[in-house]
Amino acid sequence: MALVEISLVPPSTADDGAFVAYATDLVNRVYTDAEKxxxxxxxxxxxxxxLAGIVRAGQLAVARLDGQVVGAVRVQRLATGEGEFGMLVASPEHRGIGLGRRLVEFAERWARERDLATMQLELLVPQTWTHPVKDLLHHWYIRLGYRPVRVARLADDYPALAPLLATPCDFVVYHKPL
Ligand SMILES: CC(C)(COP(=O)(O)OP(=O)(O)OC[C@H]1O[C@@H](n2cnc3c(N)ncnc32)[C@H](O)[C@@H]1OP(=O)(O)O)[C@@H](O)C(=O)NCCC(=O)NCCS
Structure with a gap:
């Protein structure tokens, strides 16, 4: 895919209010729709x-298409030693052209360069019904080499988020050896 560049955002960008507002809006817009x-x-x-805190920690990477931010992913090293990616978004206007795959590849390269042996991601899923977006994501992550290793109740691991849920949810932890 031409003219797409993916790179870590310099930590000092946390002070760029316009960037932070744009990236926050992109993530929220995408998730409002995807997690309906x-x-x-x-x-x-x-x-x-x-989001500014994530940038300041050097954990946000963005995809730029002709200079415009069209996707993002958060990468981090967990205290347990795995790499993890999250907050993966592609702008709705630029779907299905490989942005998501490129962002995941970037995250995996980032972890390999830090000698991390395992990549982790978490998928939030309703306990009693199949969410179509999550179902597509599950199959995509399997195609990319990820496997579920643990299922936990969101309310147990993230109690502060539980009151915000509209439906009881689990989160599934996936791992991929790098
Ligand atoms: C996940 C997301 C980043 C993928 O972005 P994208 O730019 O569409 O990604 P890609 O173009 O690389 O496509 C990803 C896969 O979905 C498939 N796909 C794309 N559009 C599709 C469609 N309309 N129907 C079915 N599959 C589709 C592609 O074939 C690709 O699979 P492949 O890599 O095996 O070929 C994007 O859908 C998104 O922002 N989703 C909402 C946020 C979210 O749920 N994030 C993940 C939370 S864990």
């Missing part, structure tokens, strides 16, 4: 303060 039915109305995925 999972959260109570008006629940945002992130906030400018949280």
């Amino acid at each position: 039915g999972i959260w109570r109305e008006d629940t945002d995925r992130t906030s400018p303060a949280e």
